[in-house]
Amino acid sequence: MKENSKFKMQNSKLKFLLIVFFLFLIPFEGEATILSLESKEKSQYLTEEEIIAKIKIDPEKETINLTRIEIDFDNQFLELREFNKDFSIFTFWLKEIDVAKANQTGKISFVGAIPNGFQGIFLKTALEANLLVELSFKIKKPFLKLSEVLQFSDNCQVFLNDGWGREDEVKKEMKFSNEENQENLFLGSGILYNGISWKVERI
Numbered sequence: 001m002k003e004n005s006k007f008k009m010q011n012s013k014l015k016f017l018l019i020v021f022f023l024f025l026i027p028f029e030g031e032a033t034i035l036s037l038e039s040k041e042k043s044q045y046l047t048e049e050e051i052i053a054k055i056k057i058d059p060e061k062e063t064i065n066l067t068r069i070e071i072d073f074d075n076q077f078l079e080l081r082e083f084n085k086d087f088s089i090f091t092f093w094l095k096e097i098d099v100a101k102a103n104q105t106g107k108i109s110f111v112g113a114i115p116n117g118f119q120g121i122f123l124k125t126a127l128e129a130n131l132l133v134e135l136s137f138k139i140k141k142p143f144l145k146l147s148e149v150l151q152f153s154d155n156c157q158v159f160l161n162d163g164w165g166r167e168d169e170v171k172k173e174m175k176f177s178n179e180e181n182q183e184n185l186f187l188g189s190g191i192l193y194n195g196i197s198w199k200v201e202r203i
Contacts, residue, residue, distance in 0.1 A: 031060035033158040033168035037067070039146055041176035051078070051137040053150065056088070056130040062168055063117040065161035066094075067111075069132065074149040075106040079143045084134040089118055097133070107133065107153065117161030148172050150162070 039053040054071060067090075073080070080102045085093070090112030102108045112132065119128060143149055151171040160166045 001194060006174055019149060031062055032065060032171045032173045033062060034058040034060060034173060035152060035158075035176050036173040037071070037150070037152060038175045038177070039150075041146070045139050045143050046147065047139055047142055049139045050081070051139065051146065051149055052137045053137065055132045055148075056133065057120075057132055057160075058130055059118065059120045059168075061119065063119050064158050064168065065115060065117045066111070066113045066159040066165075067132065068157040069153070070153040070155040071108040071135075072151055072153045073102075073108065073137070075103055075140075077139065077143050077149045079103055079136045079140055081136045081138050083136070087129075087131050088112065088133055089114060089131060091115065093134040107147045109155075114161075116189050146176070 008163050010162065034057070036056045037053055038056060039051060045051070046112050046142070054072070057064075057067065057191055080097075080099050082099065083097045085096075092113040092115065093110065094113055095109065096113040097108055097110050110133065137150075151174065158168045
């Protein structure tokens, strides 16, 4: 009788462990973080012209704290001139962009962090911000489509501010506004108590 009871107990423990194991196999259904590369679309891109591309992020209701970004560009057609991080949401840059190396390899990479976490809107404020960095390129050879010479690589990573450092799913978008649109209208900018810069703009 005791052996039968012991067998049932072991069987119950085994079932419990199997349930826990399969629960960990179920993929986490969270909102993916959206990375976007924004620039103005032109009918053609001519030599010596400048292109400004903004790299932005939308955590989609998640809270993130570390981001690793890698961007590929064709260095036969584009030359990275400089980058502007004045209004970046990053409060710490763990790896800044190396302009010379980027032009040699055709890869732009940087890593930034927000220790207190970032949700796309600043805690207890109505201010939204999503800019990571602004890139400035010079055109070396004419081409027709920016998306053919500039895009996110597959090595972009975003980590959640959840105490575990889980990696979030990433979606990548290319956004282009018409070249006839007016320049961006800046509605305000400043620095919050936690050191994060913000700038509200309307395109």
